[in-house]
Amino acid sequence: MKVAILSSIAWRTPPRQYGPWEQVASYLTEGLVEKGIDVTLFATTDSVTKAKLKGTCTAPYSEDRDIDPKVAECLHISHLMESAAQFDLIHNHFDFLPLTYSKLIGTPMLTTIHGFSSPKILEVYQKYNASTHYASISNADRSDKLDYISTVYNGVDGKDFPFEMNPQDYLLFFGRIHPDKGTLEAIRIARQAGKVLLIAGLIQDDAYFEQKIQPCIDDRSVFYIGNVGSGERRTLLGKALALLHPIQFDEPFGLSVAESMFCGTPVIAYNRGSMCELISDGKTGFLVNTMDEAVQAVEKIGRIDRQECRQWAKAMFSKEKMVENYLNVYDQILSR
Known part of the structure; x- marks a missing residue:
């Protein structure tokens, strides 16, 4: 089987810091290579992989x-599509744009939908619904206007997030600094709980950071660590008492939630989107609906068995499980 993985070029595959789509594409690519699959990764040419690497x-x-993003994206996608006949299957991790080629090539295409950036893009997915294949990353993030071949949870390489039995006494917010992710809510929860909060992640909304978040950073109880790389990421997640994830939108997955539990660190999340699929309530963290409930959950965090967090994450969100699930999907597509 010859598989082409089409990754995003917003960030390197795997990303140096932020880049969840690129990280998932990397884990899948390397996992397929380990299974002996002939894989070609289409990504930025500075990407790191054991697969064949192609890019523009x-x-x-x-x-x-x-770099003009639209120009770069057009050249990147067309580079793969012009060689589509060389592959048995194309696995698209590049959102909706590659779908516009899907009726022009003979190679079947699987698109993992990593979320809907806008309801307007549904029009493209609907147009190609009958002629291509879609996988969702959670059952919560499905549109009733589309058909799906499977739900495949994002996978994490457990070796990248070692288990930590002895946390320090701080809470962690790890994610995009954006109103959707609830950075300000995390600050308020930590303050009410009387805990130190470390904040790490890409500043995606400059005005929000400058007006709402920066005034709260006092380097005594609230710290901003920055947009950290993989080494700092695993340390911050592993040493945290808990990850605060008070999202203000219906999140499709939440990679940091799975990574946190791999480290043994429980997660306190607002019960929206996919959170009820990621977190075993009362066992690997707490699903809450209000700030008061989140503060109460912090007080109960000592009841959570960190070993159980690790075991749950390995059972549900391992790289190996993701690879096996996608191989099953590939077989379904190629047998049709």
Whole structure:
């Protein structure tokens, strides 16, 4: 079987810091290679992989402002599509744009829908619904206007997030600094609970950070660590008493939630989107609906068995399980 993985070029695959789509594409690519699958990764040419690597963009456009994103995306996608006949299957992790080629090539395409950035893009997915294949990353993130071949949870490489039995006495917010992710709510929860809060992640909304978050950073009870890389990421997650995830939107998955539980760190999350699929309430964290409930959950966090968090994450969200599930989907598509 010859598989082409189409990754995003917003960030490197795997990302140096932020880049969840690219991280999932990387884990899948390397996992398929380990299974002996002939894989070609289409990504930025500075990407790191054991698969064959092809690309037209030398650096991620989010890291090089001289690159025009639309031009780079057009060249990147067309580069794969013009060689589509070389592959048995194309696995698209690049959102809806590659779908516009799907009726022009003979190679079947699977698109993992990593979320809907806008209801308007549904029109594209609907147009190609009958002629291609869609996988969701959670049951919560499905549109009733589309058909899906499967739900495949994102996978994490457990070796990247070692188990930590002895946490320190701080709470962690890890994610995009954006109103959707609830950074300000995390600060308020930590303050009410009387805990130190460390904040790490990409500042995606500058005005929100400057007006709402920065005034709260006092380097005594609230710290901003920055947009950290993989080494700092695993340390911050592993040493945290709990991860605060007070999302203000229906999140499709939440990779940091799975990564946190791999480290043994429980998660306190607002019960929206996929959170009820990711977190075993009362066993690997707490699903809450209000700030008061979140504060109460912090007080109960000592009841959570960190070993159970790790075991749950390995059973549900391992790289190996994701790879096996996608191989089953590939077989379904190719047998049709």
